Amino acid sequence: MTTPQHVPITASPFHGNVRPLLNEVLHALDKLLETREATTIDLASLPFGPGELEHLEALLGTGELSAKLDALGSSSIRETAYPGVWWLEHRNAFDEIVGRYLEITHTPEILSSQDADIIAGRAHLEEQFE
Amino acid sequence: MKKRPTVGEILQAKGVSRRGFLKYCATTASILALPPSMIPRIAEAIENARRTSVIWLSFQECTGCTESLTRSASPTVEGLIFDAISLDYHHTLQAAAGEQAEAARHAAMQENDGNYLVLVDGSIPLGNPGFSTIAGISNVDMLKETVAGAAAVVAIGSCAAFGGIPGADPNPTGAVSVMDLVTDKPVINVPGCPPIPMVMTAVLTQFLTFGELPELDALSRPLAFYGQTIHDRCYRRPFYEQGKFAKTFDDEGAKAGWCLYKLGCKGPTTYNACATTKWNNGTSFPIEAGHPCLGCSEPNFWDDGGFYEPLSTGHFDSGEKLAGAAAAGVALGAVAAAAGRRRQAKFMKEG
Numbered sequence: 022m023t024t025p026q027h028v029p030i031t032a033s034p035f036h037g038n039v040r041p042l043l044n045e046v047l048h049a050l051d052k053l054l055e056t057r058e059a060t061t062i063d064l065a066s067l068p069f070g071p072g073e074l075e076h077l078e079a080l081l082g083t084g085e086l087s088a089k090l091d092a093l094g095s096s097s098i099r100e101t102a103y104p105g106v107w108w109l110e111h112r113n114a115f116d117e118i119v120g121r122y123l124e125i126t127h128t129p130e131i132l133s134s135q136d137a138d139i140i141a142g143r144a145h146l147e148e149q150f151e
Numbered sequence: 152m153k154k155r156p157t158v159g160e161i162l163q164a165k166g167v168s169r170r171g172f173l174k175y176c177a178t179t180a181s182i183l184a185l186p187p188s189m190i191p192r193i194a195e196a197i198e199n200a201r202r203t204s205v206i207w208l209s210f211q212e213c214t215g216c217t218e219s220l221t222r223s224a225s226p227t228v229e230g231l232i233f234d235a236i237s238l239d240y241h242h243t244l245q246a247a248a249g250e251q252a253e254a255a256r257h258a259a260m261q262e263n264d265g266n267y268l269v270l271v272d273g274s275i276p277l278g279n280p281g282f283s284t285i286a287g288i289s290n291v292d293m294l295k296e297t298v299a300g301a302a303a304v305v306a307i308g309s310c311a312a313f314g315g316i317p318g319a320d321p322n323p324t325g326a327v328s329v330m331d332l333v334t335d336k337p338v339i340n341v342p343g344c345p346p347i348p349m350v351m352t353a354v355l356t357q358f359l360t361f362g363e364l365p366e367l368d369a370l371s372r373p374l375a376f377y378g379q380t381i382h383d384r385c386y387r388r389p390f391y392e393q394g395k396f397a398k399t400f401d402d403e404g405a406k407a408g409w410c411l412y413k414l415g416c417k418g419p420t421t422y423n424a425c426a427t428t429k430w431n432n433g434t435s436f437p438i439e440a441g442h443p444c445l446g447c448s449e450p451n452f453w454d455d456g457g458f459y460e461p462l463s464t465g466h467f468d469s470g471e472k473l474a475g476a477a478a479a480g481v482a483l484g485a486v487a488a489a490a491g492r493r494r495q496a497k498f499m500k501e502g
Contacts, residue, residue: 037389061187070386092171120178135169
């Protein structure tokens with residue numbers, strides 16, 4: 022596991038909107054461990070002052086695993102320095118950010134191969150034999 | 152009516168993977184202000200949603216609402232036009248003009264009778280039909296004719312929703328809102344001057360996705376976006392609670408990013424999503440840029456007191472103060488007193 026960056030929460034020079042969110046993450050981790058139930062936090066729905074989102078990202082740091090998705094624009098899926106806490110960013114075809122989420126889960130659903138795509142891919146593979 | 156393809160079929164034809172579709176649904180849930188747990192239901196609904204015909208009417212307006220709409224990042228207006236809606240009439244965006252444009256409007260109304268959406272920006276003048284016409288048709292006649300076969304009407308912007316600036320005192324054209332005239336169809340108000348781009352497209356997306364009207368407040372605004380005040384979600388609110396206020400635009404409080412309440416911020420009485428959805432693809436919103444909220448999504452915001460007067464000043468200043476200022480011949484006081492009397496007279500007249 023990568024060591025989390027040591028950015029003290031209390032050192033936030035901003036408006037105090039990061040600390041309550043980190044508490045929510047803490048509770049979500051407890052829920053994940055106790056019930057295996059995942060939580061998604063839509064960062065677009067929360068108030069952040071200038072610099073607070075960047076501060077949150079620095080606090081959570083970067084973990085061992087990251088992935089890129091290329092579907093309807095690019096997406097990045099990255100585990101933070103805190104295992105089970107994932108930072109997801111979706112962009113549209115113009116490379117504009119259209120969604121930013123924290124997922125507290127073992128594996129974000131979007132990383133899994135989807136049945137519909139597996140069926141289409143299998144059919145395509147079968148065609149190669151004809 | 153010819154059967155239009157579902158959005159799912161359109162995306163499939165474009166080769167969009169299931170992963171891409173899930174991403175689309177996640178961002179849709181986000182803009183609809185729905186919890187991520189709703190994503191599976193959204194996916195199912197979007198797959199089966201059919202493209203809907205949309206007729207956009209522009210009346211007494213400045214085209215700011217259309218300018219705003221075309222800056223929607225998610226979904227983009229292009230995405231909406233090609234994937235989810237069939238925009239059959241819109242002065243600014245359509246290629247057709249003159250009789251050809253009017254023919255397109257009539258064709259869309261006939262082919263989709265009872266199922267199309269009408270979007271309106273701008274207020275409607277009742278003072279004289281000649282104040283605003285399109286193809287020789289007065290705004291009020293065009294509105295009545297077009298909404299007759301509509302499933303619902305969406306009033307885009309504060310002018311269409313509440314009369315807006317054309318309806319401001321002394322309202323020279325006799326401007327009224329859409330809901331003043333349309334009483335037999337569902338009307339959804341999406342106010343703002345202009346409204347947030349993503350709120351406009353999200354309201355359309357919600358209707359197209361679930362085939363039902365969103366939950367509305369007492370002013371017919373979707374609760375998902377107008378359910379909380381700017382103040383409720385403002386990142387500067389902690390300073391309000393601490394009693395830290397900017398008192399001028401260049402004092403230490405302003406530089407430190409303190410609360411703008413004393414500079415006239417209407418955030419506490421304004422219901423809108425600016426504080427979280429923000430503008431320019433999530434860059435910032437007026438308060439973040441250091442300016443108080445003007446309250447542009449509220450009825451009569453233009454006439455509702457000075458933009459730089461704190462809410463605690465009240466809508467009507469005290470009678471004694473106004474009378475005293477007028478008697479003393481203080482120019483500002485005299486103007487305020489006259490304005491106050493006009494407002495009071497209008498208020499009394501309207502009951």
